[in-house]
Amino acid sequence: MASQQQLSAIKGAKVLMVGAGGIGCELLKTLALSGFQDIHIIDMDTIEVSNLNRQFLFRKSHVGLSKAKVARDAVLRFRPHVSITSYHANVKNQEFNVDFFKQFSVVLNGLDNLDARRHVNRLCLAADVPLVESGTTGFLGQVTVHVKGKTECYECQPKPAPKTYPVCTITSTPSKFVHCIVWAKDLLFTKLFGDKNQENDLNVRSSDPASSSDHAEDIFQLNKDETIEHYGRRVFDHVFGYNIEVALSNEDTWKNRNKPRPIYSRDILPEEPTKQNGNADKNCATDDQSLISAMTSLGIKNPQEIWSLMENSRIFIEAIKLFFTKREKDVGNLAFDKDDQLAVEFVTAAANIRAESFGIPMHSLFESKGIAGNIVHAIATTNAIIAGLIVIEAIKVLQNDANNYRMTYCLEHPSRKMLLMPVEPFEPNKSCYVCSETPLSLEINTHRAKLRDFVEKIVTAKLGMNFPLIMHGAALLYEVGDDLDEDMVANYTANLEKVLSELPSPVVSGTILSVEDLQQELSCSINIKHRDEFNEEKEPDGMVLSGWQQTPLEKDDCSKTLGNGESTSKTLPSAPDADKYDDSDMVASGRKRKLDEAVNISGEANSSKKPEVLDDDDDDLVMLDDGDDRNPAINKKKRLQ
Amino acid sequence: MDGEELTEQETQLYDRQIRVWGADAQRRLSKAHILVCGMKGAVAEFCKNIVLAGIGSLTLVDNRLVTEEALSANFLIPPDESVFGGKTVAELCCDSLKDFNPMVRVSAIKGEPSSFDEEFLKTFDVIVVSCCSLAEKKSVNEKCRKLPKRVSFYTVDCRDSCGEIFVDLQDYKYAKKKLEDTVECQLSYPSFEEAISVPWKVHPRKVSKLFYALRVIERFEEAEGRNPGETSVSDLPGVLKLKKEICESQSLNEAHIPNALLERLVTNPTEFPPVCAIIGGILGQEVIKAVSGKGDPLKNFFYFDTVDGKGIIEDISNRS
Structure with missing residues (x-):
C-alpha cells in the first residue's frame, strides 16, 4: 500500500490522461484504485469489436460509442467518488492549449501514434508539466518520464521514420x-x-x-x-x-x-x-x-x-x-x-x-489485413503491466522524487534475469530543437524550391507543426490560423508558389528563418544554406535538414517512396514487416536503440549515452550475461543533477 | 493445426492477440479450465486478463464476505451494499467477470483449499492460489503433483509495494521459436516445498531479498497461527528474531534480509494497486504460455518491488 506521504500527493493531484484505449482503460482503472481523485481523459476514438479483447471497460453494446465517455462511466461504477472528466475529442484541438495543460500536475500518455505523442510532448514542455509516456506491442512495452530541464523530452532522440519503399520496388520489382x-x-x-x-x-x-x-x-x-x-x-x-x-x-x-x-x-x-x-x-x-x-x-x-x-x-x-x-x-x-x-x-x-x-509466397486474408492495416499486436497483460508502471512513475513525479525516476522496459525474454528492466532517464539532449533553443540548418536550392515545398516537407512533415508561422526578421512570410483576414490569406497563398529567393523578403544563403507554432508554443530558427544539386536517391526531398535526424529510408535505385500506412501522420513510426515482426514493430520512440544498447553492451563500442541498468543498491557492478563485466564505462553512474 | 477452427466471432474478437500468439494457441486457450483461490487485487487482475484472452472456463473460490479490505484493490466488486449483501467475494467477482467476455464460463463455488480432493482438482489444467497459508500452498501443490494428468500450479501474493509469483509446471514441454525453426524444449520444476527447502547456501548468487523476506514472514505467520497477511508493526520484534534464527541455521549473512524490508512487509500487508496490475499481468501471461505451450515460461519465482522497479526471475531448484 502507498505511504501517507504518497497518499497525500495522490489525493491532491489533478491528472490528464491522453488516450482511453488499450493502455488507457488499464491506466484509468489503476489510477482510480490507487486513490487518484481528479482525472481528466481525452480520446477521439469510438469503440470497435477488436478492442474488446483487451479494453476491458468496454462491452459489445458499446461499439460505436466514445471511448473516453464509456471508460469514465465504467470506472465510476466501482469507484463512484472519483471525479472523472471525459473529452471525446482530438488532443490536437485548439481548446487543449497551453493554459489547458497548465492546470494538471502530470500528463499520462496512452497513445498509439507518433504525431499525437510529439504534440503532447510540446504542450507539456510549454506548460512545464511533467509527462509520463508509454507504448506497447505484443509482449513488449516501455514507460518513460519526461520532466523539462531534468530528463530528455520525448523528441530528444530521433524517432524511426515510417517504413517506406522506393516506388520502383513497388511498381516493378517486388521482392517481399x-x-x-x-x-x-x-x-x-x-x-x-x-x-x-x-x-x-x-x-x-x-x-x-x-x-x-x-x-x-x-x-x-x-x-x-x-x-x-x-x-x-x-x-x-x-x-x-x-x-x-x-x-x-x-x-x-x-x-x-x-x-x-x-x-x-x-x-x-x-x-x-x-x-x-x-x-x-x-x-x-x-x-x-x-x-x-x-x-x-x-x-x-x-x-x-x-x-x-x-x-x-x-x-x-x-x-x-x-x-x-x-x-x-x-x-x-x-x-x-x-x-x-x-x-x-x-x-x-x-x-x-x-x-x-x-x-513470392502468398498469405492469408488475416495476415494480409495485418500488413495492409499496419495492425499493431496488442494483448491485455502487457497493457496492464505498463499501466501499473505508469502509475508508479506518476507518483514519483508528484513527489518530485527526481533521483528515482526510471524508464522501464517490459521484455519478452529476460535480460540478466529481468523481465521488467528499469533504466535511469537520460539528461536533455542539448541539441534538441524541441526542448532546447538550438537552431537547425537547412540546405536547400533557394532558386528552385518554393515556399510551399519548405512548408510541406520541413515545417509540417519534419517539424510536426499544426499552426505554423514563418518569419524572416520582422517580415511575415506565411501563417496558418482561423482568424486571418482575406488580404493576408491571399498574400500567403501567393507566397507559397514563389521560390525562396524571390519572396518579398528574399530567403537566400545565410538567411535565418524563424518558424513558430502558436498552439504548441514551439519556436525554432533555421539557418538557410543554398546548395545547387541534391542526390535524388539519398536526398529525395531536394533539401537536407540537419541538427535533427530521422533514420534513413530503405535504399534502392530510385527516388520516390511509397509508404504502407493510412498516412505518415497517423501511423506508428514503423510498419510491421512480415519478415521480422518483433524487431520492426517497436512502438513509440527510440526504444530499439536503447534496448539494443542496454542488452548488447559490447566492449569497445561505448558511447557516453549508454543507459544505466540499475542493479542492487549494495553492488554497483552490472553482471553481463556474456561475462563482459569489466568495462568501467558501463558501471559509471550518470545520476541526474 | 489441431482441433476445430475458430469461429468467425472468435476471430473477430481475438484478432489482435491471435496476431501475437497464433490461432493454434487461441484454440488451446479456449479449452483450458482454470481454478483460482483467494480473490484479492492481484488475482482479480489475473482473472480479468485471462477471461479477456478467452480461456475455456474459470472457477473462483473465496468464501469471505465483503469487507472494506476486500474492496480496496479489487475492481470486480461494486461498492454498493445492496448489491453485495450476503454474497461471497467469489460470487460477486463472478458476476463482473462473466460480463467481461460472454464466451468464457465463469463460476463461483464454496470451499477451502485444504478440502480440495483429487477428483475435484483433476478437472482443471491450471490452479492458482493466493492468500493461503504455507501449509495450504504445500498441500494443494502436492495434490496437483499426484494427479494422473499434468496440472500447472501457481501461487501469487502481493504485500506493501512488492509481489511474488511461484510456478510449478512439473515436467513441461513447450515449443520455442528459434529464428525460422520451432524447437522443442523441456523444463523440470521442483514443487513449492522442494524449492523452499533448497539450502540457502547453495542458492545462486544474489537471489532477490524478497525471496528470503517472504519466507521469514511465511514461517512467522505459520508459527503464530495467523492468516496470511495478518501482521502489524507490533510483530516486527518477533519477525526479526525469527529472521536471525533462520539466517543462522541456513548460514546466510543477515544483511541479505534488510530489516527495513521486513518492516515494510510486516507493517503494510495490504496490496498496492499498481503492483497488483503488474503481478496480475505477468501471471496472466505465464498462464497463457503454459496453456498454449508456446514461449519460454518463467522458472520458478518472479519478484517485483516498487522501490527498485525491477521485475526479476529467480530459479531456485535443487541442482545436484
Whole structure:
C-alpha cells in the first residue's frame, strides 16, 4: 500500500490522461484504485469489436460509442467518488492549449501514434508539466518520464521514420509480400475505386512510355457496353498479364532478378461465369456495407487459410463486381480502410496474384489485413503491466522524487534475469530543437524550391507543426490560423508558389528563418544554406535538414517512396514487416536503440549515452550475461543533477 | 493445426492477440479450465486478463464476505451494499467477470483449499492460489503433483509495494521459436516445498531479498497461527528474531534480509494497486504460455518491488 506521504500527493493531484484505449482503460482503472481523485481523459476514438479483447471497460453494446465517455462511466461504477472528466475529442484541438495543460500536475500518455505523442510532448514542455509516456506491442512495452530541464523530452532522440519503399520496388520489382500489399492497396485499389485524378504509378514504365500511359487512361474505365465481369477480367489481364509483359521487355531489370510470370484470367478461370452472379445477389440483399463480402458470396470461410491462385482470382473479380453493383456510390472516392471487409478481400487477392507472379509466397486474408492495416499486436497483460508502471512513475513525479525516476522496459525474454528492466532517464539532449533553443540548418536550392515545398516537407512533415508561422526578421512570410483576414490569406497563398529567393523578403544563403507554432508554443530558427544539386536517391526531398535526424529510408535505385500506412501522420513510426515482426514493430520512440544498447553492451563500442541498468543498491557492478563485466564505462553512474 | 477452427466471432474478437500468439494457441486457450483461490487485487487482475484472452472456463473460490479490505484493490466488486449483501467475494467477482467476455464460463463455488480432493482438482489444467497459508500452498501443490494428468500450479501474493509469483509446471514441454525453426524444449520444476527447502547456501548468487523476506514472514505467520497477511508493526520484534534464527541455521549473512524490508512487509500487508496490475499481468501471461505451450515460461519465482522497479526471475531448484 502507498505511504501517507504518497497518499497525500495522490489525493491532491489533478491528472490528464491522453488516450482511453488499450493502455488507457488499464491506466484509468489503476489510477482510480490507487486513490487518484481528479482525472481528466481525452480520446477521439469510438469503440470497435477488436478492442474488446483487451479494453476491458468496454462491452459489445458499446461499439460505436466514445471511448473516453464509456471508460469514465465504467470506472465510476466501482469507484463512484472519483471525479472523472471525459473529452471525446482530438488532443490536437485548439481548446487543449497551453493554459489547458497548465492546470494538471502530470500528463499520462496512452497513445498509439507518433504525431499525437510529439504534440503532447510540446504542450507539456510549454506548460512545464511533467509527462509520463508509454507504448506497447505484443509482449513488449516501455514507460518513460519526461520532466523539462531534468530528463530528455520525448523528441530528444530521433524517432524511426515510417517504413517506406522506393516506388520502383513497388511498381516493378517486388521482392517481399509487403511490396505486393502496398501495390494492391496504394496503387491498384486507389486506381479502381479511389480518386481518379490522383497521380498514380500503377503502370510500369515501359521502354515506350507514350504507348503505355495513353493506353492506361481507358483501361481502368468501365465502358458503357461491357459487363462488370468483362471489365474485371480486362483489368486483371492488364495488370497481371500485359503490364508484366511490358516489364519483362525491359531486360536490364531482370539480369540479377527472377523474372515474373504474366498471369491471364483465361488460364485461371473458366471463360463463362455461371452461377456466381445470382449467388452474390442473394447474399447481398442488404445495405449493411460490412456484410458485402466476396468471401461470403463465394462460400469461402476461413480467413486464416491461404487461398489458391484460382480462389484469389475469383475473389478479385467478385470484389470488383460487388464494388460496382452494391457500393456504386463509394466507387471514385474510396480510401483503403482495414475495417472495410470487401476492400481487405480485394487487396489480399490482388497482392496474392501479384506475389504468385513474382514467385513470392502468398498469405492469408488475416495476415494480409495485418500488413495492409499496419495492425499493431496488442494483448491485455502487457497493457496492464505498463499501466501499473505508469502509475508508479506518476507518483514519483508528484513527489518530485527526481533521483528515482526510471524508464522501464517490459521484455519478452529476460535480460540478466529481468523481465521488467528499469533504466535511469537520460539528461536533455542539448541539441534538441524541441526542448532546447538550438537552431537547425537547412540546405536547400533557394532558386528552385518554393515556399510551399519548405512548408510541406520541413515545417509540417519534419517539424510536426499544426499552426505554423514563418518569419524572416520582422517580415511575415506565411501563417496558418482561423482568424486571418482575406488580404493576408491571399498574400500567403501567393507566397507559397514563389521560390525562396524571390519572396518579398528574399530567403537566400545565410538567411535565418524563424518558424513558430502558436498552439504548441514551439519556436525554432533555421539557418538557410543554398546548395545547387541534391542526390535524388539519398536526398529525395531536394533539401537536407540537419541538427535533427530521422533514420534513413530503405535504399534502392530510385527516388520516390511509397509508404504502407493510412498516412505518415497517423501511423506508428514503423510498419510491421512480415519478415521480422518483433524487431520492426517497436512502438513509440527510440526504444530499439536503447534496448539494443542496454542488452548488447559490447566492449569497445561505448558511447557516453549508454543507459544505466540499475542493479542492487549494495553492488554497483552490472553482471553481463556474456561475462563482459569489466568495462568501467558501463558501471559509471550518470545520476541526474 | 489441431482441433476445430475458430469461429468467425472468435476471430473477430481475438484478432489482435491471435496476431501475437497464433490461432493454434487461441484454440488451446479456449479449452483450458482454470481454478483460482483467494480473490484479492492481484488475482482479480489475473482473472480479468485471462477471461479477456478467452480461456475455456474459470472457477473462483473465496468464501469471505465483503469487507472494506476486500474492496480496496479489487475492481470486480461494486461498492454498493445492496448489491453485495450476503454474497461471497467469489460470487460477486463472478458476476463482473462473466460480463467481461460472454464466451468464457465463469463460476463461483464454496470451499477451502485444504478440502480440495483429487477428483475435484483433476478437472482443471491450471490452479492458482493466493492468500493461503504455507501449509495450504504445500498441500494443494502436492495434490496437483499426484494427479494422473499434468496440472500447472501457481501461487501469487502481493504485500506493501512488492509481489511474488511461484510456478510449478512439473515436467513441461513447450515449443520455442528459434529464428525460422520451432524447437522443442523441456523444463523440470521442483514443487513449492522442494524449492523452499533448497539450502540457502547453495542458492545462486544474489537471489532477490524478497525471496528470503517472504519466507521469514511465511514461517512467522505459520508459527503464530495467523492468516496470511495478518501482521502489524507490533510483530516486527518477533519477525526479526525469527529472521536471525533462520539466517543462522541456513548460514546466510543477515544483511541479505534488510530489516527495513521486513518492516515494510510486516507493517503494510495490504496490496498496492499498481503492483497488483503488474503481478496480475505477468501471471496472466505465464498462464497463457503454459496453456498454449508456446514461449519460454518463467522458472520458478518472479519478484517485483516498487522501490527498485525491477521485475526479476529467480530459479531456485535443487541442482545436484
